[in-house]
Amino acid sequence: MIPASEKPGPWPARLDLLQSLSGLLLGLFILLHLLFDASILLGKDAMWTVTRFFEGYFIFGHALPWLVSLFVASIFALFVLHAWLALRKFPTQWRQHRIYWAHMGAMRHEDTTFWFVQVMTGFGMFFLGPVHLYLMLTHPEQIGPYASADRVWSGVMWPLYLLLLWLVVLHGGIGLYRLAVKWGDYSDPAKARRKLKWMSRALMVFFLALGMLTLAAYLKIGIEHAPNVGEPYVPSLKGVS
């Protein structure tokens, strides 16, 4: 029997639940983010409308970019919380890494490999995510068809976005799969696992393709707009200015 003084208490389980919840919220956020971001594929006016919507333009009659900053700040806080909670499970010593590598090689078990991919993609996002979030936090007024495309091309953000896209889609896709396996209650777990794996793969392929197309659209606009970098977009929609 474990002596009372060595019992872990309720906190590890609570922190585990908090990690799952923060991950679920971030995962759902990123799916919506990539969909809204893809509005550029429907045209500059569509992306302009989405941007102004989040600035409260259609409610208050004028844009309030600080509303976006407020939202970014809460996503940033969630991102930091999630990363801090995940750090508890990082293999921190070289010996732990060696054991894990050996274990992964011997097992050839996909779910074990998944966990490792999640650790590595999470590690990459730890550095790249804050660069993007800080820009969004401090310059929320510079989001729009031209402003975003200028940042992607003339601001040379595209390499970072390309890398971040792969990291976040792999991390989020595997993360949502692992959440469903961990917390779901299935009558046939092996069958459920196969189905969930298939669904998470389809989700990742879809969002990677959508994200790459979106980035290509920003690159095209950014290259064409480079001679007039900094000039804001004026919508061609009727009734708005």
Ligand code: HEM
């Ligand atoms: C509320 C917080 C966020 C806002 C307002 C936001 C906004 C944007 C905007 C406007 C773009 C288009 C490019 C640009 O204007 O520079 C973009 C692209 C992108 N964002 Fe975010 N973002 C947020 C959080 C995040 C987070 C947490 C991640 C991942 C860690 C992320 C990953 C990306 C990626 C990968 C792209 C490039 C997507 C593509 O074009 O394929 N964003 N974001």
